[in-house]
Amino acid sequence: TLAIDPTAKGATIDDTMYGVFFEDINRAADGGLHAELVQNRSFEYSTADNAAYTPLTGWAPTGGTLDVVDDGARMNERNRNYLRLGLPAGVINSGYNSGLAVEKGKRYDFSAWARSDQPAGTPVHVGLTDPAGKDLAPPVEVRVKGDGWTKYTGTFAARESSTTGRLLLDAGGTGTLRLDMVSLFPQDTFKGHGLRKDLAEKIAALDPGFVRFPGGCLVNTGSHRGYEAPDFERRRSFQWKDTIGPVEQRATNWNFWGYNQSYGLGYYEYFQFSEDVGAMPLPVVPALVTGCGQNRATDDPELLRRHIQDTLDLIEFANGPADSTWGRKRAEMGHPEPFGLTHVAVGNEENLADEFFSRFTRFRAAIEARYPDITVVGNSGPDDTGANFDRLWQLNRDAGVDLVDEHYYNSPSWFLENNDRYDSYDRNGPKVFLGEYASQDNRYSNALAEAAFMTGLERNADVVKLASYAPLLSNEDYVQWRPDMIWFNNHASWGSTSYEVQKLFMTNVGDHVVKSTASGTPWSPEPITGAIGLSSWATSVAYDDVKVTSADGRELFADDFSVDGGSWTGNGAGNWGVVDGRFVQSDTAATNPLMTAGDPTWSDFTFSVKATKLSGS
Ligand code: AHR
Numbered sequence: 001t002l003a004i005d006p007t008a009k010g011a012t013i014d015d016t017m018y019g020v021f022f023e024d025i026n027r028a029a030d031g032g033l034h035a036e037l038v039q040n041r042s043f044e045y046s047t048a049d050n051a052a053y054t055p056l057t058g059w060a061p062t063g064g065t066l067d068v069v070d071d072g073a074r075m076n077e078r079n080r081n082y083l084r085l086g087l088p089a090g091v092i093n094s095g096y097n098s099g100l101a102v103e104k105g106k107r108y109d110f111s112a113w114a115r116s117d118q119p120a121g122t123p124v125h126v127g128l129t130d131p132a133g134k135d136l137a138p139p140v141e142v143r144v145k146g147d148g149w150t151k152y153t154g155t156f157a158a159r160e161s162s163t164t165g166r167l168l169l170d171a172g173g174t175g176t177l178r179l180d181m182v183s184l185f186p187q188d189t190f191k192g193h194g195l196r197k198d199l200a201e202k203i204a205a206l207d208p209g210f211v212r213f214p215g216g217c218l219v220n221t222g223s224h225r226g227y228e229a230p231d232f233e234r235r236r237s238f239q240w241k242d243t244i245g246p247v248e249q250r251a252t253n254w255n256f257w258g259y260n261q262s263y264g265l266g267y268y269e270y271f272q273f274s275e276d277v278g279a280m281p282l283p284v285v286p287a288l289v290t291g292c293g294q295n296r297a298t299d300d301p302e303l304l305r306r307h308i309q310d311t312l313d314l315i316e317f318a319n320g321p322a323d324s325t326w327g328r329k330r331a332e333m334g335h336p337e338p339f340g341l342t343h344v345a346v347g348n349e350e351n352l353a354d355e356f357f358s359r360f361t362r363f364r365a366a367i368e369a370r371y372p373d374i375t376v377v378g379n380s381g382p383d384d385t386g387a388n389f390d391r392l393w394q395l396n397r398d399a400g401v402d403l404v405d406e407h408y409y410n411s412p413s414w415f416l417e418n419n420d421r422y423d424s425y426d427r428n429g430p431k432v433f434l435g436e437y438a439s440q441d442n443r444y445s446n447a448l449a450e451a452a453f454m455t456g457l458e459r460n461a462d463v464v465k466l467a468s469y470a471p472l473l474s475n476e477d478y479v480q481w482r483p484d485m486i487w488f489n490n491h492a493s494w495g496s497t498s499y500e501v502q503k504l505f506m507t508n509v510g511d512h513v514v515k516s517t518a519s520g521t522p523w524s525p526e527p528i529t530g531a532i533g534l535s536s537w538a539t540s541v542a543y544d545d546v547k548v549t550s551a552d553g554r555e556l557f558a559d560d561f562s563v564d565g566g567s568w569t570g571n572g573a574g575n576w577g578v579v580d581g582r583f584v585q586s587d588t589a590a591t592n593p594l595m596t597a598g599d600p601t602w603s604d605f606t607f608s609v610k611a612t613k614l615s616g617s
Contacts, residue, residue, distance in 0.1 A: 003518075308362060377433055
């Protein structure tokens with residue numbers, strides 16, 4: 001029994017309490033939230049970064065001579081590689097996952113930068129096709145004229161849907177054609193601002209109070225290559241100035257998570273997205289110290305000065321008048337009004353407490369001197385406890401920092417046992433920004449543990465001011481980190497159980513805590529051994545820690561398991577097996593990854609089951 005006393009008011013819960021943390025990890029940007037369909041559109045992938053890459057990754061030749069070159073004919077200093085075609089020649093791009101996903105009835109904008117050395121120009125046939133070459137839309141014909149870089153455009157109207165689309169460029173004639181920045185972009189994007197609709201809508205449905213971006217380890221680490229010493233120069237740690245302006249003039253980067261980023265999703269787009277979902281933007285800038293396994297501090301006064309200046313410029317880019325140096329760039333990109341930036345986080349998961357804090361102090365002093373209304377957020381390292389954590393908290397406390405970023409990824413039982421974590425936090429010290437947390441799996445029980453923990457966050461809403469689950473997005477074919485909140489491929493997306501918990505809390509933020517007390521006997525599960533309904537299903541049943549073992553002793557399945565009514569009726573007709581952690585009607589090695597060739601069908605197995613029954617009959 002819960003007794004609730006609405007008159008006994010506790011902490012106020014801010015509307016910004018729950019937000020999201022977007023990091024470009026698991027291909028969350030290119031091939032994900034950034035709606036561009038072409039992979040490696042500017043031919044910047046490099047074998048030097050990743051042995052599995054070449055400058056033609058994502059592309060396949062259809063004939064002729066093709067070279068990716070970096071020479072004096074390049075488009076600009078930041079976009080150095082281009083594709084040189086000895087004519088006649090052609091190339092095909094196959095996008096991400098199974099290909100370019102297009103929907104019947106929708107329109108897609110093609111663009112490419114090109115130059116031709118032929119006085120009469122070069123004809124280019126552009127096709128949106130299936131893998132066999134059949135048109136999914138009427139083709140686009142362009143004639144490239146002139147030997148200076150020029151943008152060519154066209155639009156495809158898809159007359160068929162496909163998840164395996166290809167973009168074909170077939171150039172005729174003789175001589176040389178140069179190509180760069182080849183793009184296919186859906187016209188139908190979230191609020192028309194270039195983000196993939198289904199993903200952006202799932203994030204918007206959370207009603208986030210803030211958007212923390214762009215990382216994470218992505219922000220303050222150098223190149224991923226063997227965790228070498230960080231190179232804080234441009235093109236390595238996340239430098240916001242690389243990511244704004246016309247896309248063909250933006251840098252690309254080989255990022256910490258092991259893949260190439262186009263920066264098509266850049267700082268302007270992050271601010272715009274935050275505004276579009278009604279959330280406070282919360283950027284994280286590098287502090288010239290790295291955590292994330294690198295643990296190095298850079299001692300270069302000039303570099304530190306530049307990074308501090310870059311941060312001041314970032315604030316001007318977000319908030320400055322349209323006639324200020326950086327505010328003008330924002331206005332030129334289409335947003336003359338300020339974005340209303342109020343918080344900037346300096347650093348992420350710092351392991352070198354004192355080295356970080358001395359640099360943080362310089363950033364903070366410069367920001368507060370110029371922009372006294374901006375809150376500068378500190379952090380407490382990658383752990384939920386320990387000497388580094390304690391030291392960082394001490395430094396933040398002594399310096400009177402307003403908000404300190406905490407991160408932890410732990411087991412469900414840790415989350416259950418630490419519901420009271422913030423009950424004893426100093427009410428007079430810095431407030432907590434829980435910038436990253438998750439219990440380590442995407443099971444139902446993880447989501448329940450997170451929900452239980454979040455009641456502790458809310459109870460302590462006077463101390464915990466901001467909280468975001470992490471990471472937010474994962475492309476199922478390019479995973480560096482799990483669990484994740486929202487999963488996707490090139491055409492579909494789905495929320496995890498943790499997504500549903502976040503949504504429940506985030507769309508029901510209270511105004512303040514009220515006193516509540518619980519009485520009665522807490523539920524206590526009884527272990528059961530035996531059949532759990534393989535022969536006759538209950539209408540609704542849930543078990544914890546189900547283990548299914550085959551007659552020859554192999555563990556076939558270990559998970560939590562629940563059945564909800566109707567979908568499981570009529571079981572008697574089939575042979576139920578386990579695929580990807582779910583009981584399904586699949587009884588052959590061909591369709592069930594847990595079976596090997598030669599196994600009997602599921603109906604021939606003897607199951608022994610040990611489980612804890614949670615509910616149902
Ligand atoms: O969220 C994934 C990673 O976890 C982040 O990049 C980092 O901050 C943390 O270690």
